[in-house]
Amino acid sequence: MIDIKTGLLIWSLEAASLSAMLLGLWIFVRRSPTLLFWCIGSGLHGLGLAGVAMRGYLPDFISIQVANTSATFGIGLLLAGVLSLDSRPVSFTIFIPAFIWTGGMLFPEIRETLYARIALYHTAAVIGHGLTGMALLQRGGLLSKTRSGLAAMFFLQATLSVTMIVIVLLYKPPTFADIPYAPPLAGVAALCVVGMLVFGTRLMMIDNEDRLKRLAATDPLTGLLNRRGFENAFDTLNATSIPGRPLVALAHLDLDHFKRINDAHGHHAGDSVLVTFARIMDAVMAGRGVVGRLGGEEFACALRVSSAADAVEVTSRIREALRHTPIPVSGTDIIVSACAGIAMAPKGTTLFSLLDGSDRALYAAKRAGRDRIGLDCEDGVAIVSLEDEAAIGDSTDRQVAALHHMGLIGRGG
Incomplete structure (x- = not known):
């Protein structure tokens, strides 16, 4: 031995x-x-x-x-x-x-x-x-x-x-x-x-x-999920039961006049804007749902909600944070805005059907002048004004009044 x-x-x-x-x-x-x-x-x-x-x-x-x-x-x-x-x-x-x-x-x-x-x-x-x-x-x-x-x-x-x-x-x-x-x-x-x-x-x-x-599954520039990763994460979110939040909402966001930023300041400046917006979205969502970059200047977030007011309120906070965040570009600070399209459906719907609805709402918001939210409804797209966004982000009574003003109550939205 x-x-x-x-x-x-x-x-x-x-x-x-x-x-x-x-x-x-x-x-x-x-x-x-x-x-x-x-x-x-x-x-x-x-x-x-x-x-x-x-x-x-x-x-x-x-x-x-x-x-x-x-x-x-x-x-x-x-x-x-x-x-x-x-x-x-x-x-x-x-x-x-x-x-x-x-x-x-x-x-x-x-x-x-x-x-x-x-x-x-x-x-x-x-x-x-x-x-x-x-x-x-x-x-x-x-x-x-x-x-x-x-x-x-x-x-x-x-x-x-x-x-x-x-x-x-x-x-x-x-x-x-x-x-x-x-x-x-x-x-x-x-x-x-x-x-x-x-x-x-x-x-x-x-x-x-x-x-x-x-x-x-990750976008290399922003660190958010890329389209493939977002699809997989959405499926997980969609299959999860959350008491009091029977609806799945998809907010499709697009930076306004992003091409002008690239043309005027260069692609490095554009990348800085994309990274800043990604951080804002991630911070506002704070684990509430799924955030991803679909491509170019298009982003999306998915979350479980109880009503249209929930979806609009979260999307408004993202847009509001972006509007109040000066982004340093070429020795100066610029302010960037974004428009958004929101679609909602009961748990179990497919991502592609929600993307169809959010796309319609997004392009309606662009046609209405950008820097606003479009909400896909059964009988069309409702454009949410800045005043309505502020009201929805406030008290419950003001939320109801804002939804009445938008014509959303009783429309299945």
């Missing part, structure tokens, strides 16, 4: 191999923070274990303090990789394993006793591996088998460390060679590294596939 030092060297070699593979992926495939964290973490962990195994050949300060600090900090960087993978902030928790080790080494009774140092290191490892396993399981929604499998590897590592703590505290071994059951525990830990390699690689592949899907 191999001794503990040989086991540590095998373990460190596996960690170094994993680090080299991750570095290759980071350089040649995808330069993601997750790969870099895992690469450096695996490398530092393997380097630290190799330093511990070389005790007797290296100065004690290197093989004890430096080596174990490297190994525990490497464990923390594995946690950083998981947090980065889920787009969560990398917090001070990644330093906890290294802090536990360095803090414990301040006490002479720990620093000068082998079994106490081993217990201290594995306490740091339990915390680090446990935090990483929990981070993998904290993602919302259904957990994939790959993510659960990787979490299981970290929890198994934590369990092995707990076992080692119990063993060294019970037997108080004076040397590495006197630690009972150490070689098989090191062997299982080395197999865990292989498991981490398999599950971690698969998890990165899944994340890469998800990223490509998001890119395929």
